Amino acid sequence: xxxxxxxxxxxxxxxxxxxxxxxxxxxxxxxxxxxxxxxxxxxxxxxxxxxxxxxxxxxxxxxxxxxxxxxxxxxxxxxxxxxxxxxxxxxxxxxxxxxxxxxxxxxxxxxxxxxxxxxxxxxxxxxxxxxxxxxxxxxxxxxxxxxxxxxxxxxxxxxxxxxxxxxxxxxxxxxxxxxxxxxxxxxxxxxxxxxxxxxxxxx
Numbered sequence: 001x002x003x004x005x006x007x008x009x010x011x012x013x014x015x016x017x018x019x020x021x022x023x024x025x026x027x028x029x030x031x032x033x034x035x036x037x038x039x040x041x042x043x044x045x046x047x048x049x050x051x052x053x054x055x056x057x058x059x060x061x062x063x064x065x066x067x068x069x070x071x072x073x074x075x076x077x078x079x080x081x082x083x084x085x086x087x088x089x090x091x092x093x094x095x096x097x098x099x100x101x102x103x104x105x106x107x108x109x110x111x112x113x114x115x116x117x118x119x120x121x122x123x124x125x126x127x128x129x130x131x132x133x134x135x136x137x138x139x140x141x142x143x144x145x146x147x148x149x150x151x152x153x154x155x156x157x158x159x160x161x162x163x164x165x166x167x168x169x170x171x172x173x174x175x176x177x178x179x180x181x182x183x184x185x186x187x188x189x190x191x192x193x194x195x196x197x198x199x200x201x202x203x
Contacts, residue, residue: 129168143181
Protein backbone atom coordinates (compact mmCIF):
# COMPACT_ATOMS: atom_id res chain seq x y z
CA UNK A 1 0.00 0.00 0.00
CA UNK A 2 1.18 3.48 -0.87
CA UNK A 3 -0.05 5.90 1.79
CA UNK A 4 0.13 9.69 1.63
CA UNK A 5 -0.08 11.41 5.04
CA UNK A 6 -0.87 15.14 5.07
CA UNK A 7 -0.93 17.46 8.10
CA UNK A 8 -2.02 21.09 7.94
CA UNK A 9 -2.31 22.35 11.52
CA UNK A 10 -0.10 25.25 12.66
CA UNK A 11 -0.13 24.05 16.30
CA UNK A 12 2.65 21.49 16.15
CA UNK A 13 2.67 18.98 19.01
CA UNK A 14 -0.43 20.60 20.53
CA UNK A 15 -2.57 19.82 17.49
CA UNK A 16 -5.50 17.45 17.86
CA UNK A 17 -5.78 16.91 14.10
CA UNK A 18 -2.09 15.91 13.97
CA UNK A 19 -2.58 13.47 16.83
CA UNK A 20 -5.60 11.93 15.13
CA UNK A 21 -4.05 11.68 11.66
CA UNK A 22 -1.04 9.91 13.19
CA UNK A 23 -3.37 7.46 14.95
CA UNK A 24 -5.15 6.79 11.65
CA UNK A 25 -1.85 6.05 9.91
CA UNK A 26 -0.79 3.79 12.79
CA UNK A 27 -4.11 1.94 12.52
CA UNK A 28 -3.77 1.44 8.77
CA UNK A 29 -0.16 0.27 8.93
CA UNK A 30 -0.42 -1.93 12.03
CA UNK A 31 -0.94 -5.21 10.22
CA UNK A 32 1.03 -4.75 7.02
CA UNK A 33 3.81 -2.98 5.22
CA UNK A 34 3.16 0.43 3.73
CA UNK A 35 5.15 2.93 1.73
CA UNK A 36 4.33 6.16 3.62
CA UNK A 37 5.00 9.63 2.24
CA UNK A 38 4.54 12.43 4.77
CA UNK A 39 4.00 16.10 3.95
CA UNK A 40 3.68 18.83 6.60
CA UNK A 41 1.92 21.75 4.94
CA UNK A 42 2.59 24.08 7.86
CA UNK A 43 6.31 23.74 7.08
CA UNK A 44 6.11 23.56 3.28
CA UNK A 45 5.07 27.22 2.95
CA UNK A 46 3.37 26.64 -0.40
CA UNK A 47 2.63 29.88 -2.27
CA UNK A 48 -0.91 30.65 -3.37
CA UNK A 49 -2.33 29.70 -6.73
CA UNK A 50 -0.71 31.36 -9.77
CA UNK A 51 0.35 30.12 -13.22
CA UNK A 52 3.94 29.81 -12.01
CA UNK A 53 3.00 27.76 -8.94
CA UNK A 54 0.77 25.26 -10.74
CA UNK A 55 2.06 21.79 -11.65
CA UNK A 56 3.44 21.64 -15.16
CA UNK A 57 0.59 19.29 -16.10
CA UNK A 58 -1.96 22.05 -15.55
CA UNK A 59 -2.96 23.79 -18.82
CA UNK A 60 -2.66 27.24 -17.23
CA UNK A 61 0.95 26.67 -16.11
CA UNK A 62 2.22 27.65 -19.58
CA UNK A 63 1.03 31.22 -18.95
CA UNK A 64 4.01 31.67 -16.62
CA UNK A 65 6.54 31.19 -19.42
CA UNK A 66 10.04 29.82 -18.77
CA UNK A 67 10.96 29.54 -15.08
CA UNK A 68 14.33 29.75 -13.38
CA UNK A 69 15.80 29.48 -9.91
CA UNK A 70 13.32 29.67 -7.03
CA UNK A 71 10.35 29.81 -9.39
CA UNK A 72 11.41 26.56 -11.07
CA UNK A 73 11.96 24.95 -7.67
CA UNK A 74 8.40 25.88 -6.70
CA UNK A 75 7.09 24.36 -9.93
CA UNK A 76 9.00 21.16 -9.18
CA UNK A 77 7.48 21.01 -5.69
CA UNK A 78 4.02 21.37 -7.22
CA UNK A 79 4.83 18.55 -9.65
CA UNK A 80 5.91 16.30 -6.76
CA UNK A 81 2.73 17.07 -4.79
CA UNK A 82 0.58 16.01 -7.74
CA UNK A 83 2.70 12.89 -8.31
CA UNK A 84 2.47 11.92 -4.62
CA UNK A 85 -1.31 12.18 -4.71
CA UNK A 86 -1.69 10.25 -7.97
CA UNK A 87 0.61 7.47 -6.72
CA UNK A 88 -1.16 7.01 -3.38
CA UNK A 89 -3.65 4.23 -2.74
CA UNK A 90 -4.70 5.82 0.56
CA UNK A 91 -4.58 9.46 1.65
CA UNK A 92 -4.84 10.53 5.31
CA UNK A 93 -5.37 14.24 5.91
CA UNK A 94 -5.19 15.98 9.29
CA UNK A 95 -7.43 19.06 9.12
CA UNK A 96 -8.16 21.70 11.77
CA UNK A 97 -11.05 24.08 11.20
CA UNK A 98 -9.83 27.68 11.16
CA UNK A 99 -12.38 30.49 10.88
CA UNK A 100 -15.10 28.09 9.73
CA UNK A 101 -13.06 26.46 6.95
CA UNK A 102 -9.84 24.62 6.11
CA UNK A 103 -6.36 26.17 6.59
CA UNK A 104 -5.06 28.16 3.63
CA UNK A 105 -2.06 25.81 3.58
CA UNK A 106 -4.36 22.90 2.80
CA UNK A 107 -6.19 24.91 0.14
CA UNK A 108 -2.82 25.56 -1.56
CA UNK A 109 -2.17 21.80 -1.58
CA UNK A 110 -5.62 21.09 -3.00
CA UNK A 111 -5.00 23.65 -5.76
CA UNK A 112 -2.06 21.50 -6.85
CA UNK A 113 -4.01 18.24 -7.11
CA UNK A 114 -7.17 19.52 -8.87
CA UNK A 115 -5.68 19.40 -12.36
CA UNK A 116 -7.58 19.00 -15.65
CA UNK A 117 -6.63 15.78 -17.41
CA UNK A 118 -5.06 14.34 -14.27
CA UNK A 119 -7.71 14.29 -11.55
CA UNK A 120 -10.77 15.45 -13.52
CA UNK A 121 -11.95 16.16 -17.04
CA UNK A 122 -14.95 17.68 -18.74
CA UNK A 123 -17.01 15.64 -21.16
CA UNK A 124 -20.42 15.76 -22.77
CA UNK A 125 -22.01 14.96 -19.42
CA UNK A 126 -20.04 17.58 -17.49
CA UNK A 127 -17.17 17.08 -15.03
CA UNK A 128 -15.83 13.58 -14.44
CA UNK A 129 -13.49 12.73 -11.56
CA UNK A 130 -10.42 10.69 -12.46
CA UNK A 131 -9.13 9.92 -8.95
CA UNK A 132 -11.72 7.31 -8.01
CA UNK A 133 -10.46 4.19 -6.29
CA UNK A 134 -8.39 6.01 -3.68
CA UNK A 135 -9.28 5.73 -0.01
CA UNK A 136 -9.27 9.12 1.71
CA UNK A 137 -9.58 9.49 5.48
CA UNK A 138 -9.88 12.99 6.97
CA UNK A 139 -9.14 13.59 10.66
CA UNK A 140 -11.03 16.83 11.29
CA UNK A 141 -10.77 18.83 14.51
CA UNK A 142 -13.09 21.76 15.22
CA UNK A 143 -13.75 23.92 18.24
CA UNK A 144 -17.54 23.85 18.12
CA UNK A 145 -20.17 21.22 17.45
CA UNK A 146 -21.80 21.76 14.07
CA UNK A 147 -25.18 20.12 14.22
CA UNK A 148 -28.07 20.68 11.77
CA UNK A 149 -28.76 24.11 13.29
CA UNK A 150 -25.22 25.28 12.44
CA UNK A 151 -24.68 23.46 9.16
CA UNK A 152 -24.63 26.70 7.18
CA UNK A 153 -21.53 27.82 9.12
CA UNK A 154 -19.54 24.63 8.44
CA UNK A 155 -17.19 25.06 5.48
CA UNK A 156 -14.47 22.49 6.22
CA UNK A 157 -16.08 19.04 5.96
CA UNK A 158 -18.62 20.32 3.43
CA UNK A 159 -15.91 21.83 1.22
CA UNK A 160 -13.71 18.75 1.40
CA UNK A 161 -16.59 16.45 0.48
CA UNK A 162 -17.35 18.69 -2.49
CA UNK A 163 -13.82 19.02 -3.86
CA UNK A 164 -12.92 15.37 -3.26
CA UNK A 165 -16.16 14.31 -4.92
CA UNK A 166 -15.33 16.54 -7.89
CA UNK A 167 -12.13 14.58 -8.54
CA UNK A 168 -13.88 11.23 -8.12
CA UNK A 169 -13.51 10.45 -4.42
CA UNK A 170 -17.18 10.20 -3.56
CA UNK A 171 -16.94 8.32 -0.25
CA UNK A 172 -14.24 9.97 1.92
CA UNK A 173 -14.18 8.82 5.54
CA UNK A 174 -14.28 11.48 8.27
CA UNK A 175 -13.07 11.13 11.84
CA UNK A 176 -14.45 14.11 13.79
CA UNK A 177 -13.25 15.66 17.04
CA UNK A 178 -15.74 18.39 17.94
CA UNK A 179 -16.32 20.80 20.82
CA UNK A 180 -12.62 21.28 21.44
CA UNK A 181 -12.98 24.94 22.41
CA UNK A 182 -15.88 24.42 24.85
CA UNK A 183 -13.79 23.55 27.90
CA UNK A 184 -11.67 20.60 28.95
CA UNK A 185 -14.53 18.12 29.56
CA UNK A 186 -15.94 18.83 26.09
CA UNK A 187 -12.49 18.57 24.51
CA UNK A 188 -11.76 15.28 26.27
CA UNK A 189 -15.10 13.89 25.11
CA UNK A 190 -14.52 15.00 21.52
CA UNK A 191 -11.02 13.53 21.35
CA UNK A 192 -12.13 10.27 22.98
CA UNK A 193 -14.97 9.93 20.47
CA UNK A 194 -12.54 10.45 17.58
CA UNK A 195 -10.09 7.92 18.98
CA UNK A 196 -12.89 5.37 19.29
CA UNK A 197 -13.88 6.02 15.67
CA UNK A 198 -10.28 5.44 14.54
CA UNK A 199 -10.31 2.12 16.35
CA UNK A 200 -13.30 1.11 14.21
CA UNK A 201 -11.68 1.98 10.88
CA UNK A 202 -11.19 -0.90 8.50
CA UNK A 203 -7.48 -1.59 8.35
